[in-house]
Amino acid sequence: MTRTDEKVRYLPESKVEPLTPSSAASGVENVLRILEGRWKLVILFHLFGGKVLRFSDLERAIPAISQKMLIQQLRQMEADGIVRRIVHHQVPPKVEYCLTDWGQALCPALDALLKWAARKEPAEG
Numbered sequence: 001m002t003r004t005d006e007k008v009r010y011l012p013e014s015k016v017e018p019l020t021p022s023s024a025a026s027g028v029e030n031v032l033r034i035l036e037g038r039w040k041l042v043i044l045f046h047l048f049g050g051k052v053l054r055f056s057d058l059e060r061a062i063p064a065i066s067q068k069m070l071i072q073q074l075r076q077m078e079a080d081g082i083v084r085r086i087v088h089h090q091v092p093p094k095v096e097y098c099l100t101d102w103g104q105a106l107c108p109a110l111d112a113l114l115k116w117a118a119r120k121e122p123a124e125g
Contacts, residue, residue, distance in 0.1 A: 037076070042062055046058060053096065085097055
């Protein structure tokens with residue numbers, strides 16, 4: 001009879017190199033490049049939780065953003081693999097946006113940032 005532990009296959013160790021100060025700095029630069037822009041994080045928060053929103057819904061949800069800027073930010077996030085664009089071929093055209101699995105995985109990290117920011121004590125003035 002074979003033993004259970006011989007049947008279980010473990011995933012190979014990830015091939016991620018240990019972080020050094022320079023590789024960590026480079027990683028932070030890459031993350032900031034992906035998330036840079038005044039509106040990207042706001043758009044992400046509106047799409048978290050598996051929401052699928054039409055372009056017009058995003059426009060209404062973020063009234064201070066121009067249409068041009070919303071389009072630009074969504075295109076950049078789509079190119080970076082954070083947002084998925086769904087085009088329904090109909091008249092009038094219908095375009096929806098949702099987060100990819102990788103984009104949705106940002107949620108805990110951004111929640112942690114919000115909690116971190118909330119811990120700041122107000123400045124005395």
